[in-house]
Amino acid sequence: MRTYLDCIPCFFKQALEASRISGASRITQKKVLDELAKILPKFSLNTPPPLMGRVIYKLVSKLTKNLDPYREIKIKSNELALNIYPKLKRKVALSKDRLKKAIELAIAANSIDYGVRNSLNIEEELKRILREEEKTIKVENKRFFEYEEFKKALNKAKTILYLGDNAGEVVFDRVLIEEIKKIDKNKKIIYAVKSKPIINDALVEDALQAGIHKVAEIILSGVDAPGTVLSLCSKEFLKVYKNADLIISKGQGNFEALSDKKRPIFYLFMAKCKTVANHLGCKLRDIILFHNLNNKVLK
Amino acid sequence: MRTYLDCIPCFFKQALEASRISGASRITQKKVLDELAKILPKFSLNTPPPLMGRVIYKLVSKLTKNLDPYREIKIKSNELALNIYPKLKRKVALSKDRLKKAIELAIAANSIDYGVRNSLNIEEELKRILREEEKTIKVENKRFFEYEEFKKALNKAKTILYLGDNAGEVVFDRVLIEEIKKIDKNKKIIYAVKSKPIINDALVEDALQAGIHKVAEIILSGVDAPGTVLSLCSKEFLKVYKNADLIISKGQGNFEALSDKKRPIFYLFMAKCKTVANHLGCKLRDIILFHNLNNKVLK
Numbered sequence: 001m002r003t004y005l006d007c008i009p010c011f012f013k014q015a016l017e018a019s020r021i022s023g024a025s026r027i028t029q030k031k032v033l034d035e036l037a038k039i040l041p042k043f044s045l046n047t048p049p050p051l052m053g054r055v056i057y058k059l060v061s062k063l064t065k066n067l068d069p070y071r072e073i074k075i076k077s078n079e080l081a082l083n084i085y086p087k088l089k090r091k092v093a094l095s096k097d098r099l100k101k102a103i104e105l106a107i108a109a110n111s112i113d114y115g116v117r118n119s120l121n122i123e124e125e126l127k128r129i130l131r132e133e134e135k136t137i138k139v140e141n142k143r144f145f146e147y148e149e150f151k152k153a154l155n156k157a158k159t160i161l162y163l164g165d166n167a168g169e170v171v172f173d174r175v176l177i178e179e180i181k182k183i184d185k186n187k188k189i190i191y192a193v194k195s196k197p198i199i200n201d202a203l204v205e206d207a208l209q210a211g212i213h214k215v216a217e218i219i220l221s222g223v224d225a226p227g228t229v230l231s232l233c234s235k236e237f238l239k240v241y242k243n244a245d246l247i248i249s250k251g252q253g254n255f256e257a258l259s260d261k262k263r264p265i266f267y268l269f270m271a272k273c274k275t276v277a278n279h280l281g282c283k284l285r286d287i288i289l290f291h292n293l294n295n296k297v298l299k
Numbered sequence: 300m301r302t303y304l305d306c307i308p309c310f311f312k313q314a315l316e317a318s319r320i321s322g323a324s325r326i327t328q329k330k331v332l333d334e335l336a337k338i339l340p341k342f343s344l345n346t347p348p349p350l351m352g353r354v355i356y357k358l359v360s361k362l363t364k365n366l367d368p369y370r371e372i373k374i375k376s377n378e379l380a381l382n383i384y385p386k387l388k389r390k391v392a393l394s395k396d397r398l399k400k401a402i403e404l405a406i407a408a409n410s411i412d413y414g415v416r417n418s419l420n421i422e423e424e425l426k427r428i429l430r431e432e433e434k435t436i437k438v439e440n441k442r443f444f445e446y447e448e449f450k451k452a453l454n455k456a457k458t459i460l461y462l463g464d465n466a467g468e469v470v471f472d473r474v475l476i477e478e479i480k481k482i483d484k485n486k487k488i489i490y491a492v493k494s495k496p497i498i499n500d501a502l503v504e505d506a507l508q509a510g511i512h513k514v515a516e517i518i519l520s521g522v523d524a525p526g527t528v529l530s531l532c533s534k535e536f537l538k539v540y541k542n543a544d545l546i547i548s549k550g551q552g553n554f555e556a557l558s559d560k561k562r563p564i565f566y567l568f569m570a571k572c573k574t575v576a577n578h579l580g581c582k583l584r585d586i587i588l589f590h591n592l593n594n595k596v597l598k
Contacts, residue, residue, distance in 0.1 A: 005315055005325065005328050005329060005332065006315065008311050008315070008332050009308045009309070009311035009312040009315065010308070012307050012308035012311055013308040016304055016305065016307070016308065026304065029304050030304060030344065033304065033307050033339065034339060034340035036336075037336035037337070037339040037340055038336070038340065040332065040333060040336040041333035041336055041337065045329065
């Protein structure tokens with residue numbers, strides 16, 4: 001997905017909020033915005049938004065000298081999500097369609113995103129997810145919830161590349177992977193995380209904290225952007241990407257980075273900003289399970 | 300009020316929306332944002348936000364060659380507000396406290412502001428005002444609704460300077476001025492409008508369309524910013540400003556421009572953005588009738 005003009009005010013908002021989370025003084029916050037302003041005229045709108053996200057958070061890190069401002073938030077998010085792991089397992093076990101329930105929970109957990117909302121209260125958000133996902137199922141937009149197609153692709157696939165998104169959410173990904181393994185324990189699942197800190201995106205330590213290593217192989221994508229932009233990926237990762245039978249792309253950032261790619265990708269995410277919702281033609285906060293090759297809507 | 304860092308993302312949003320209203324191409328829209336980015340590092344946060352508002356809309360006018368993009372919107376807003384003028388008069392006539400009702404309606408109409416929301420549907424907004432103002436009265440924040448103090452100041456004042464804000468809203472201002480005149484027809488009321496087009500702020504033609512000339516003297520402030528920034532005002536206006544017994548400052552932009560001034564000013568506006576609401580310590584969309592000299596909260 002290209003960068004829309006509407007992304008530009010949001011870039012400044014993200015830069016400001018990330019500076020604050022990093023503990024920057026008001027003067028440093030202004031400096032971050034000024035530096036971003038200097039970069040903006042040179043930035044091409046033909047690149048996906050996560051590339052600018054990368055520039056912004058690098059700028060914040062440089063000026064605040066804080067390399068991983070979301071570290072504590074990520075640890076806490078994983079902890080809180082792990083606390084409700086037994087509840088998630090029970091919800092899945094009690095549902096009529098275990099896989100579907102695990103998918104819905106995993107997508108609902110995509111709301112744990114500090115790129116979109118910095119005032120997020122993870123504990124409240126998790127409670128909300130547990131409370132509301134029943135409702136979510138009912139309101140899901142059929143046009144953007146290609147469950148049957150996904151099941152078919154899943155059944156055929158031997159090697160699955162799962163692109164993780166945020167810390168905390170990674171526990172929900174584990175629950176979904178466990179359901180996939182239940183269908184066929186011989187499926188090979190490779191879970192990709194970002195290589196360097198970027199917002200609250202899951203790193204290898206978050207995947208380990210969530211116990212992903214118990215159910216999948218963990219790989220570093222090589223990326224330090226809030227979306228798996230292929231030009232930033234390592235050779236090792238690209239090999240896996242090219243050879244996987246199915247790619248589960250989690251989160252809005254990964255969708256933005258990969259929406260025009262010709263691989264067998266299913267995008268699982270929540271449409272968290274108006275620009276992405278307009279791009280797709282869905283509503284804000286719609287639950288998306290979407291296959292790139294079936295749909296003409298993807299640009 | 301100084302410019303907050305949170306105003307900066309909003310400046311980009313306003314620039315983008317004004318470019319679109321001006322019919323700019325995507326390329327010109329990007330150019331406007333790039334030019335704004337170049338200006339930003341030189342802009343002092345110690346000045347009130349309407350000064351940047353002025354820069355933004357001048358930039359849009361220059362690059363789109365559209366000197367008054369909101370012209371049609373303003374005419375339509377006045378027309379629609381004039382259509383409900385008899386309803387407004389009836390509401391005032393049927394109320395227990397005529398002056399209070401006229402004030403509440405005039406403040407509610409401050410929501411007709413294209414600086415804050417560009418997707419405004421004036422017709423819907425007017426219907427909403429008529430429907431909801433009953434509710435508004437009940438939820439009004441006593442701390443920010445100094446009606447008794449206002450009445451006292453009004454009774455004593457012989458010469459009143461009324462700083463207008465937006466087109467459409469100007470019809471509601473007329474209703475309020477008519478109520479003030481009803482208290483004492485000898486009060487001299489001078490209604491100030493902006494001198495050059497700026498967003499949907501009322502110009503002399505809007506005041507005339509609304510019939511302000513029938514109830515007050517109209518004066519041009521000399522200002523081409525979305526708020527009466529004194530350094531931009533004409534000498535003639537400043538004389539009136541210095542000599543008035545009471546100044547009724549309408550709208551958020553005028554509040555931002557004049558909040559720290561030592562004249563007897565009552566600010567009548569709706570807190571339309573989070574930054575202003577946080578600055579005051581009120582809630583978003585609170586109805587404000589506020590005297591500058593009584594309150595320590597004003598910085």
